[in-house]
Amino acid sequence: MDKTNFLFTFTSVHEMEKKKYDMLIIGTGAGGGASIWRLCQKWKNRNKQIGVIEAGDIILPAHVKDVKNGREKKHFQNIAKPYGEGFLQFSGSRQLFALGGRTLFWSTVSPRFHNSEFTNWPISIKEMDTYYQIAEKKLHVTRDAFMSTDSHLTLQNLGIDEVRNTPRAVLNVQKNFFKHYSSLILLNEAYLQKKFDIAINSRVVKVLIDDNQTIGVQVMTVDDKTVVIRSKNIILATGALETPRILLQSCINGNAIGRYLTNHSSVAAQIRCNHKAAKPFQTRLLIPQTTTRPYQLQLFISNRFISITGFGKVEPRIENRVYIDPQHTDEWGISKIKVDFSYSPQDYNIINQMKKTIEEIVSALDKSISKEESAFSISLKPPGDDYHESSTCRMGLNPSTSVTNPFGKVYGISGLYIADNSILPSTGAANPVLTTVALAMRNVDHFVNIYEKNKR
Ligand SMILES: Cc1cc2nc3c(=O)[nH]c(=O)nc-3n(C[C@H](O)[C@H](O)[C@H](O)COP(=O)(O)OP(=O)(O)OC[C@H]3O[C@@H](n4cnc5c(N)ncnc54)[C@H](O)[C@@H]3O)c2cc1C
Incomplete structure (x- = not known):
């Protein structure tokens, strides 16, 4: 694989074993990439050692859309593995180990969370606003990348006033050429500010703890070697399914570890049409969640077809969980994970509201599209197929119903932090990506402030 896109060189965990780090960051996806970038910015003039450990290999040198033709979801499904039999109730989800994590494949849709979500969060809307602004700037979030069409008007006639161009994390380098954001971009930018060590193909199995203080991690290499890397501070950013696995493997106690698993119920509708337009067009629109509409709709409209994807709010419930199964191990010899998951009556209510709105939109658009033929299908995707799984190590004020404090620090363990989708309450x-990135940056700022204070 071409490494010329990377400004940094890779090291081995055997080299890292000889050092002691001030911070180890595990995982290089959305939360990991943002944490690395922010910490390198904060510590650029400080004599601190930062190490990064990534289980995956270099599978792409940039976002898939910038190096391959075709749809990102198809490419992702070809590369990422289903979790198998322990995941029958969450069968849409996939495991991916890769430098850059799932930001290599994401569709770059980057809305903020609706204000009502923060009512039960341990963070104010004002503080989130500050970090949303930083994250939007860093990810190049823009609403102007794709042109809109008159379908705005049709949707407004339906009483859907909030329809807008989709916010996307893309850099409009030249007309009609987009550079899609992936955390590889942030890793390069981080390295320009401060050098760090980074090892790939190295999977963290456990966090090592002595007297409730983090002392390092146990790592397994692809050639089956076990290595210990030392650090008093660790940020786990391995995703909402893998992070609880590491905590549980490390025998860390906590009622909420792996619990409250959420995703988005996902409804997809496709309409083939043959629009007699003067020239081909495409547009992407977003209908965001509102106080009365607990779902979001993404519309892709072209002269050939219309596709609508709906994401419904799912209640965080204690019984929806990921847990380890010590009887069965994966190909690395690590305990497999299993999921218990179902939608509640309230979740189904939202799914039905979402389907009804999609049908109304389709019939409104139908009138505005002069077509020769059309076919319409609408389906509920299997849980996990949205790839937005979250909340399995959620932040909160109460250690019995959350895993981390309001700054992503694991309750009861000094020096252990989490920075991926799993901390979203x-x-x-x-x-989720924009919010996970904003929180990762905020929590690094808090860590650095406390660290500096304690050193004084
Ligand atoms: C096709 C597709 C389209 C999507 N579109 C969007 C979208 O438009 N907008 C949006 O907001 N979200 C989208 N998503 C979802 C989004 O990509 C994820 O929610 C997000 O990347 C999760 O971030 P994370 O940091 O939690 O995990 P990840 O990005 O998955 O990162 C986890 C990292 O940890 C590494 N890792 C895992 N286990 C270990 C271990 N034991 N040791 C060391 N490293 C480890 C992985 O290799 C990876 O680098 C999409 C996802 C897909 C697949």
Whole structure:
């Protein structure tokens, strides 16, 4: 694989074993990439050692859309593995180990969470606003990348005033050429500010703890070697399914570890049409969650077809959980994980509201599209197929119903932090990356402030 896109060089965990780090960051996806970038910015003039450990290999040198033709979801499904039999109730989800994590494949849709979500969060809307602004700037979030059409008007006639161009994390480099954001971009930018060590193909199995203080991690290499890397501070950013696995493997206690698993119930509708337009067009629109509409709709409209994807809010419930199964191990010899998951009556109510709105939109658009033929299908996707799984190590004020404090620090363990989708207390109906990135940056700022204070 071409490494020329990377400004940094890779090291081995055997080299890292000889050092002691001030911070180890595990995972390089949405939360990991943002944490690395922010910490390198904060510590650029400080004599601190930062290490990064990634289970995956370099599978792409940039976001898939910038290096391959075709749809990102298809590419993702070809590469990522289903979790198998322990995941029958969450069968849409996939495991991916890769430098850059799932930001290599995401569709870059980057809305903020609806304000009502923050009512039960341990963070104010004002503080989130500050970090949303930083994250939107860093991810190049724009509403102007794709042109809109008159379908705005049709949707407004339906009483849907909030329809807008989709916020996307893309850099409009030249007309009609987009550079899609992936955390590889942030890793390069981080390295320009401060050098860090990074090892790939190295999977963290456990966090090592002595007297409730983090002392390092146990890592397994692809050639089956076990290595210990030392650090008093660790940020786990391995995703909402893998992070609880690491905590549980490390025998860390906590009632909420792996619990409150949420996703978005996902409804997809496709309409083939043959629109007699003067020239081909495409547009992407977003209908966000509102106080009365607990779901979000993403519309892709072209002269050939219309596709609508709905994401419904899912209640965080204690019985929806990921847990380890010590009787069965995966190909690395690590305990497999299993999921218990179902939608509640309230979740189904939202799914039905979402389907009804989609049908109304289709019939409104139908009138505005002069077509020769059309076919319409609408389906509820299997749980996990949205790839937005979250909340399995949620932040909160109460250690018996949450895993981390309001700054992502694991309750009861000094020096252990989490920075991926798993800390989101809820996700409403909006795609999670922008919020995970904003929180990762905020929590690094808090960590650095406390660290500096304690050193004084
Ligand atoms: C096709 C597709 C389209 C999507 N579109 C959107 C979208 O438009 N908008 C949006 O907001 N979200 C979207 N998502 C979802 C989004 O990509 C994820 O929600 C997000 O990347 C999760 O971030 P994370 O940091 O929790 O995990 P990830 O990004 O998955 O990162 C986890 C990292 O940890 C590494 N890792 C895992 N286990 C270990 C271990 N034991 N040791 C070391 N490293 C480990 C992984 O290799 C990876 O680098 C999409 C996802 C897909 C697949």
